[in-house]
Amino acid sequence: MSAILGFDFGGTKLAAGIVDSDSGAVLASLRAPTPAGGAATGMQRMIELGQQLCAQHDAPITAVGVSFGGPVEADGRTVRLSMHIPGWESYPLAQTCEAAFGVPSRIANDADAAALAEYRFGAGYGCTHMLYLTVSTGIGGGVIINGRLHRGEHAWAGEVGHMILKPDGPACACGGNGCLESLSSGLSIARDARADIPAALRDRDPASISARDVVAAARAGDPTAMRIWEHAVGWMGIGISSACNLINPGIVVLGGGLTGAGDFLFGPLRDIMAYRVLGKATQLKAAALGDVVGIIGGAALCID
Ligand SMILES: [Zn+2]
Numbered sequence: 528m529s530a531i532l533g534f535d536f537g538g539t540k541l542a543a544g545i546v547d548s549d550s551g552a553v554l555a556s557l558r559a560p561t562p563a564g565g566a567a568t569g570m571q572r573m574i575e576l577g578q579q580l581c582a583q584h585d586a587p588i589t590a591v592g593v594s595f596g597g598p599v600e601a602d603g604r605t606v607r608l609s610m611h612i613p614g615w616e617s618y619p620l621a622q623t624c625e626a627a628f629g630v631p632s633r634i635a636n637d638a639d640a641a642a643l644a645e646y647r648f649g650a651g652y653g654c655t656h657m658l659y660l661t662v663s664t665g666i667g668g669g670v671i672i673n674g675r676l677h678r679g680e681h682a683w684a685g686e687v688g689h690m691i692l693k694p695d696g697p698a699c700a701c702g703g704n705g706c707l708e709s710l711s712s713g714l715s716i717a718r719d720a721r722a723d724i725p726a727a728l729r730d731r732d733p734a735s736i737s738a739r740d741v742v743a744a745a746r747a748g749d750p751t752a753m754r755i756w757e758h759a760v761g762w763m764g765i766g767i768s769s770a771c772n773l774i775n776p777g778i779v780v781l782g783g784g785l786t787g788a789g790d791f792l793f794g795p796l797r798d799i800m801a802y803r804v805l806g807k808a809t810q811l812k813a814a815a816l817g818d819v820v821g822i823i824g825g826a827a828l829c830i831d
Pocket of ligand 1: 701703
């Protein structure tokens with residue numbers, strides 16, 4: 528066993544943990560709010576947290592990995608930009624970690640890191656090819672091929688949320704139209720509910736309506752909420768099935784806030800997959816690692 532320092536650098540929170548490379552167990556962890564300000568401030572806070580953790584831990588760390596909330600260059604070392612905070616453009620994050628901690632470092636965007644964590648230590652354990660989706664306000668994804676994270680030629684692979692399903696569909700955050708994210712994400716569900724407010728939510732300020740409210744109203748039998756939910760889940764099933772037919776994963780792991788809907792989400796998705804996925808052998812599982820997935824994912828980047 529070796530101890531790896533894993534960081535989860537998100538838009539609102541920053542977490543660091545010491546991870547056992549054999550079991551994926553988080554041996555110790557610390558959390559802090561993500562500091563406002565650019566890379567210099569964020570980096571300083573990361574180094575402080577990491578040093579604090581290392582001081583508490585007996586065994587020396589062998590590597591530092593970072594799950595970062597934004598796209599990362601294909602070299603696995605350089606941040607392209609932060610999705611939340613300006614000032615991270617083209618930042619040499621792995622190099623800076625190596626200088627600060629004196630061990631090798633790897634980085635990846637948060638969905639890729641989560642995919643690798645679930646593959647090695649979570650719901651994807653035991654298969655060879657895996658697809659990971661995280662469905663919250665947006666939809667992120669990661670692809671494992673032959674047991675390795677598949678980043679693609681320019682590190683854009685696994686962007687399941689931007690598979691184009693309905694070219695004349697709603698505008699997407701990427702600038703296109705009709706991507707899966709524009710049809711099935713938490714934001715798209717809330718948008719649809721504001722455009723056609725379910726009776727159960729009419730006494731609410733429309734701006735405050737969330738996907739969670741729509742799920743609750745649909746569960747309670749509100750016909751408009753049910754239609755909005757079924758529309759979103761239907762497109763999600765089509766998107767997942769199409770991705771399965773491209774890469775034939777053994778397991779699809781689904782994480783993110785929307786999975787709180789449980790069987791209300793997984794049941795219809797499995798029905799669609801049973802109909803649409805070639806071979807019908809791909810399993811759909813809920814993500815298993817919870818809110819330490821980013822820490823474990825950062826560390827998992829440094830194994831092998
Ligand atoms: Zn898009």
